[in-house]
Amino acid sequence: MQTLEPILAEHPFLQGLAPEYMQLLVSCASNVRFNSGEYIFQTGQAADKFYIVRQGKVALETPSPTHGELTILTVGPGDVLGWSWLVSPYRWHFDARVLEVTRAIAFDARCLRDKCDANHDLGYEMMKRFAQVFIERLEATRLQLLDVYAVHT
Amino acid sequence: MLSTLDSFPARADAHPMQPRLYRAHKRHRETPDTFTLELEAAQDDAPFTFAPGQFNMLYVFGVGEVPISICGDPKRSNLLLHTTRDVGMVTHALSRIKRGDVIGVRGPFGTGWDVERAVTRDVLIVAGGIGLAPLRPVLYSILAQRERFGHVSLLYGARMPEELLYMPELQKWRARLDLDVAVTVDRGTRHWRGDVGVVTTLIPKAACDPARTTAFVCGPEVMMRFTIFELQKRGVSDENIVLSMERNMKCGIGLCGHCQWGPHFICRQGPVFRYNEIRDWFALKEI
Ligand SMILES: Cc1cc2nc3c(=O)[nH]c(=O)nc-3n(C[C@H](O)[C@H](O)[C@H](O)COP(=O)(O)OP(=O)(O)OC[C@H]3O[C@@H](n4cnc5c(N)ncnc54)[C@H](O)[C@@H]3O)c2cc1C
Ligand code: FES
Numbered sequence: 227m228q229t230l231e232p233i234l235a236e237h238p239f240l241q242g243l244a245p246e247y248m249q250l251l252v253s254c255a256s257n258v259r260f261n262s263g264e265y266i267f268q269t270g271q272a273a274d275k276f277y278i279v280r281q282g283k284v285a286l287e288t289p290s291p292t293h294g295e296l297t298i299l300t301v302g303p304g305d306v307l308g309w310s311w312l313v314s315p316y317r318w319h320f321d322a323r324v325l326e327v328t329r330a331i332a333f334d335a336r337c338l339r340d341k342c343d344a345n346h347d348l349g350y351e352m353m354k355r356f357a358q359v360f361i362e363r364l365e366a367t368r369l370q371l372l373d374v375y376a377v378h379t
Numbered sequence: 380m381l382s383t384l385d386s387f388p389a390r391a392d393a394h395p396m397q398p399r400l401y402r403a404h405k406r407h408r409e410t411p412d413t414f415t416l417e418l419e420a421a422q423d424d425a426p427f428t429f430a431p432g433q434f435n436m437l438y439v440f441g442v443g444e445v446p447i448s449i450c451g452d453p454k455r456s457n458l459l460l461h462t463t464r465d466v467g468m469v470t471h472a473l474s475r476i477k478r479g480d481v482i483g484v485r486g487p488f489g490t491g492w493d494v495e496r497a498v499t500r501d502v503l504i505v506a507g508g509i510g511l512a513p514l515r516p517v518l519y520s521i522l523a524q525r526e527r528f529g530h531v532s533l534l535y536g537a538r539m540p541e542e543l544l545y546m547p548e549l550q551k552w553r554a555r556l557d558l559d560v561a562v563t564v565d566r567g568t569r570h571w572r573g574d575v576g577v578v579t580t581l582i583p584k585a586a587c588d589p590a591r592t593t594a595f596v597c598g599p600e601v602m603m604r605f606t607i608f609e610l611q612k613r614g615v616s617d618e619n620i621v622l623s624m625e626r627n628m629k630c631g632i633g634l635c636g637h638c639q640w641g642p643h644f645i646c647r648q649g650p651v652f653r654y655n656e657i658r659d660w661f662a663l664k665e666i
Binding site: 373374 | 568579599
């Protein structure tokens, strides 16, 4: 049977991860596919997984008082989807709706949290990688908030 | 310094302060507040030559004059194209120009993008909002001699889907196999099936070899600042990051000092600069 290891090793989020950690991750990982229009998760549901996207496009949506459902970000190949699994109360804050057929690797959150608790080196490695994603998303959100294309009078 | 005014002189017979008459051939709405004017010479048929990145001073008689980049194909010299956003008095007056109306044109002025220096290299064209207008001639030039360049990508960001410029052309470019086009908006609605996120998020994914990449960047200054960070993170060197700057202008030819920015007059030494030339000024607040 083909293992997920080579697929994980190719993904930008996990590039360069030591083989022993990769083996630990594989035991929490599964291959998943979602069709266009499907919700991968919805606001308020338990955040029991996170995903690294291999193919496709997913919109993160939230209801806005003036514009109905607003897409705040799309994620695609090479991106990570979901970090609510990392922080209590482990609930999703947005809806994730599939725009184009999406193939991803799903990680079972409880399995991964247990492994990170048992092996802090793995936990630190994962935290460093997620911190990078947090910072990039935070910077992008700040830039979005600046509304740089508006006419400033 | 890039190709200067001297290498692209205003039309030989015209004094650079004297507007020449151009007649509106067509006005085409691009987005709710942005339109493209196609102008043809009202006085003579001499071709209008310009380098991608240069601008004209457009004069609405009795209202005022504004600098606007030339956004047409450098090879099509009979029509002069300007895409303009209606933000104030003069641009609003331009938005009301009808077919047959006559305006004054001075130019072309300023430095160009120097597309020739990017030959054999990978090219990233990063545009934000109306910033696609001054970059469109770069794309025309590259596509006219596509085989001379490496990988070419257009990364374009706008505020909302309705504010994307040149939609029919974007679709055509997208269909080409020799050009990568990535478009993103800051705010998406349900009907938008493209990417949502700021334009800088497209940079890490763009196919290019940073060591042999030239990036042409135009958009609001904050957007350009963040774009520079991302390009540097990827390893594109400062002298290969090329930007177009904007400041208020009056004469457009380096006489009045209105557009002074540090040691530079943007109308003459710019508007297109390499980042290494302006790094020290770019970081300073409000000069
Ligand atoms: C080299 C150069 C090339 C340019 N190319 C283009 C172009 O291709 N298309 C285009 O639409 N514009 C372009 N501009 C900007 C354009 O010149 C200005 O928008 C114009 O001068 C505004 O004049 P106005 O009389 O309409 O507005 P004003 O009455 O002078 O200003 C009205 C309000 O609009 C705001 N404003 C002014 N300029 C801008 C701006 N650039 N962005 C956002 N808000 C602004 C002002 O803060 C003010 O509150 C270029 C500028 C330069 C220096
Ligand atoms: S506009 Fe007069 S010096 Fe630049």
